[in-house]
Amino acid sequence: MDFLDLNFVWISLSALLIAIPCSLVGVFLVLRKMAMLGDAISHAVLPGIVIAYYFSDSYQSIPMLLGAASVGLLCTYLIETFNKVGRLQEDASIGVTYTWLFALGVVMISFMNDNVDLDQDCVLYGEIAYVPLDTLSIFGALIPRAVVNGSFLTTLIALLLIVGFKGFKLTTFDPVYATAIGISITFWHYLLMGMVSTVTILSFESIGAILVLAFLVIPPAIAYLLTNRLMSMIYLSMVFSLVAVILGYILAYKINSSISGAIASILALEFLVVFIGLQIFKILRRRATKVSYSN
């Protein structure tokens, strides 16, 4: 079997259709210095997922989406309340909130384990290798469900971001000024967190919570190092996601490892290469200016 077969197309396409919406919301998470909030939400939605799964018996359905999204927002709300009302530091509020929500989800899973096909491994690492097996028939063509869902997710997030671009930009850069001109920063904050929750929920089954988080944070972080334009930051983080998906799949194929793990490793490698490359570039440039001074 060659890795450039249909499996490759479907698996990498489904990963990409998660990576792109993740990068889109991730750029604003990183700029708001809220990467850890993304981490918290991606874990905290677990009880919502379990409850919804219990009632609807399927991973990806509307009740599932709503259930998990509302737990995601609840998590955001609790963190804000502990932080603002209780005067607990933000990082401590995040730590307190998502660990117990995640733990609750894990306990719920172990209680339901007998009759429910949902386990911790799946939640954390996903099962992207099985993506091509679970298909839907669309206009007579058999398309993996993950690809269909991913297309929906990508369209939804891209649309929200295009329509709300100025709102996200302004409330991220200068929330005080935004309030002064009558824009609700609370609305934009919860909208973004709602988007993070949705991305997480729709993605975790195929790629798992860890890779979701990697996609949310690493590509925007790499792009942030490389550019000082918001639009190029968005484009660059999509490019880095794309490269990681393709190289990650190839790597997993060659060494016969987990696809999610390989993609996450490539993301980390990309970050390291860019980071070290930039440091070397800086040193070389400094040396070049020194040489030109001494001449």
Place this chain on the structure above:
Amino acid sequence: MEKESIIEAHDLTVSYDKKPVLWDVDFKLPAGLLTGVIGPNGAGKSTLLKTLMGILKPDSGYVKLFGNKLDEVRKKVSYVPQRESVDWDFPASALDVVLMGLYAQKGLFKRINKADREWAMYCLEQLGMQDYKNRQISQLSGGQQQRVFLARSLAQNASLYLMDEPFAGVDATTEKSIIDLLQKMKNDGKSIVVVHHDLQSVNEYFDWLLMVNTRLVASGPTSEVFTQELLEETYGGKLSILSQMAHILKNLEIGRKEHEKI
């Protein structure tokens, strides 16, 4: 009849964590003036501006702008936050930031068109920043960042401007050109309120003064309230400032006398 008042603050009390930082502040500000807000660090000057802008909710009392509730007149009011209030590493250019000033009038969902860009460029030019339009904001000096903030406020084309320390970190030449701009805006009928720290220039810059130290010590024409007694009350027993003040007031007096001689 009394001149129309542009800001009315009625018995404002504002606190953080139940600790009041503004106490029973009550004043009316006539329209069309350049007003200075002075007081020591921590006096509540920024808090006062934020409360006037509705960013902070007062424990008691209320604010009227143009005789209306804030929400009805928000578009006509522009606010310049203290420069340190934002992260200047944000990936945006000077022009991007100035364009944000247009969101107040246009809303968040209308496209920015060519005329908007030209208007934003004009505002940058007013502050001598046109050559920096594409510069990333972290690569601007503190004074240049301050001017970008002012240009954004200008772009909003408001009638009332509330500015929190627009002269902080700005060199003397720039300060002069900014104050000239503010005078020009005043002559165009705008009202401007400026939090200011340099007591040396108070008399020269402002028509009206709000002197704040948790309580409102004085609100009135600069010529009437900029006195040793009220300054002492505003700045408490802070020796260095008081001796500095004595010096300034003496100079003023000498200036006035010489003026009378001529």
